[in-house]
Amino acid sequence: MDFDWQPVWLTLKLAGTTTVLLLIIGTPIAWWLARTHVWYKQALAAVVALPLVLPPTVLGFYLLIMLAPDGPVGQLTQAMGIGTLPFTFEGLVFASVLYSLPFAVQPLQNAFEALGPRPMEVASTLRASPWDRFLTVVIPLARPGFLTAAVLCFAHTIGEFGVVLMIGGNIPGETKVLSVAIYDHVESLEYGQAHLLAAGMLAFSFLVLMTLYLVNGRYTRSHRP
Amino acid sequence: MKPLTIILLTILLSVTNAAAEEVTIAIAANFTDVARILAKRFEQQTGHATRISYGSTGKLYSQIEHGAPFEVFLAADRARPQKAEKEGLAVTGSGFVYARGKxxxxxxxxxxxxxxxxxxxxxxxxxxxxxxxxxxxxxxxxxxxxxxxxxxxxxxxxxxxxxxxxxxxxxxxxxxxxxxxxxxxxxxxxxxxxxxxxxIPESYYAPIDQAAVLLNKGRDNPAAYAFLDFLKSGEAKQVIQTYGYGVE
Structure with a gap:
């Protein structure tokens, strides 16, 4: 059977890009949420967690309206000269970042909160600059948090379906990711192809989670006092 | 009105109510708007109720193949209803073209x-x-x-x-x-x-003959037959035509 690798590479590219972006965007948000005591903190935490409970169709619907040529974001992207986002790889990245945001922020926030203010205070008595403190103290100490965030974002983006179906347009090599390809095969009664991709997904997802648990388990054990 | 007449009427009404059935229909997405109107008129005229799922013809077909509880199938092509008959999913000879799509x-x-x-x-x-x-x-x-x-x-x-x-x-x-x-x-x-x-000139593409078929699950449901009959009626054809379909 002629196996089509394109959806596989595309999915990995999407998940990889999304994960990198989310670690960059999610870290400051999580740090701020872990440290701040402002009255609206819980409201913002709730906003970040929204994609966990919202059906992907809600996100897909709003994205379709907002990203359209006459929608607010669509007008902005056009003014910036990027064109419109739906039916493009960039559009999927944008959607995935929103969709997987809680999977980056929450593990990081938990890790930062678990650190407490103490290590930073100690570091600052040693005259470490805030940036230095973050890079050399916080990041190494919060390593399991970063690892969990990265793996969850990656895995969650790979499993994304509803949003992609709504704003993707099923374009091979651009927006036809694995989950959509499987759906397409099933709908077209091409069960052989569907089985291959589906079984691959199952094995991959299991391996990813298994690795995460093993690594995190070892890390926790080795750092037990 | 005599008491007897009232009693008879009551019995008659309850009988027609008892005869009212629900029919579950799978309908190709292009027909959604027309189907809504047709279903409403059908319900008013016959007292039967309808339950409709919309989707692409291929998707609905694959659902039917896997035991979806549909009793009537209104496809957007001839091929799938024919295939349903051939595969023993639909009642042989029940298929007919209800609209030609544009x-x-x-x-x-x-x-x-x-x-x-x-x-x-x-x-x-x-x-x-x-x-x-x-x-x-x-x-x-x-x-x-x-x-x-x-x-x-x-x-x-x-x-x-x-x-x-x-x-x-x-x-x-x-x-x-x-x-x-x-x-x-x-x-x-x-x-x-x-x-x-x-x-688009119809010579540019193969005719979109949309066929309906009675599925096996609807074999014993009078409402399923009634709906297909209604679909063949002059009234239904007129509505279908108004929405830009060709009818035979």
Whole structure:
């Protein structure tokens, strides 16, 4: 059977890009949420967690309206000269970042909160600059948090379906990711192809989670006092 | 009114109520708007109730194949109902064509094109929407039109596929795709601006003969038969025609 690798590479590219972006965007948000005591903190935490409970169709619907040529974001992207986002790889990245945001922020926030203010205070008595403190103290100490965030974002983006179906347009090599390809095969009664991709997904997802648990388990054990 | 008459009437009414059944129907997405009107009239006339699922013909067929509880199937092609009969999923000989679909090229933008054919040939667009040709007969017809015009290969990278003709319509109606191949019936039911419309000559694509069939699950349901009869009635045909379909 002629196996089509394109959806596989595309999915990995999407998940990889999304994960990198989310670690960059999610870290400051999580740090701020872990440290701040402002009255609206819980409201913002709730906003970040929204994609966990919202059906992907809600996100897909709003994205379709907002990203359209006459929608607010669509007008902005056009003014910036990027064109419109739906039916493009960039559009999927944008959607995935929103969709997987809680999977980056929450593990990081938990890790930062678990650190407490103490290590930073100690570091600052040693005259470490805030940036230095973050890079050399916080990041190494919060390593399991970063690892969990990265793996969850990656895995969650790979499993994304509803949003992609709504704003993707099923374009091979651009927006036809694995989950959509499987759906397409099933709908077209091409069960052989569907089985291959589906079984691959199952094995991959299991391996990813298994690795995460093993690594995190070892890390926790080795750092037990 | 004599007491006896009242009693008789009451009995008669309860009898007709007891005869009222519910029929579960799978309907191709292009027929959504017409089906809503037809179902309402059918319910008023017969007292039966309807439960309708909309989707692309291919998707509905694969659901039927896997035991979906549909009793009647209104497809957007002839092939799937025929296949259902052949595979023993539908009652043999129950199929008939209830409408002939018309494909149009449509854009939300007014005066985007006067002649759709030239617009397609010039290819001045980022995204052109069509339904998935593998599962949606209107998508297949759209593909045939592009083949006929000899533009399929060079347009391919810019084609966006809707899961059904309904999603395709929504891609165009939200302005996310500049233009798209949709069903004429969808335009007739669209409450918004007309935009640009090209009624594609029917010689450019194989006829979209939409066939209905009685599925095995509806074999013993009088409401299923009643719905198919209603679909053949002059009244139903008139409604179907109003929405831009051809009828026999």
């Amino acid at each position: 494909l149009v090229l449509w854009s939300l933008k007014e005066s985007l094109f006067e002649q759709g054919e030239r617009y397609l040939n010039e290819g001045d667009f980022h995204h052109l929407a069509l339904a998935n040709p593998k599962t949606a007969p209107y998508g297949l017809a759209a593909q045939q039109v592009m083949q006929h015009l000899g533009i399929l290969e060079r347009t391919r990278p810019r084609l966006v596929r809707g899961d059904s003709i309904a999603q395709t319509f929504q891609f165009v109606a939200t302005g996310n795709a500049e233009a798209g191949f949709v069903a004429l019936a969808q335009i007739k039911a669209w409450p918004g601006e007309n935009g640009s419309l090209w009624e």
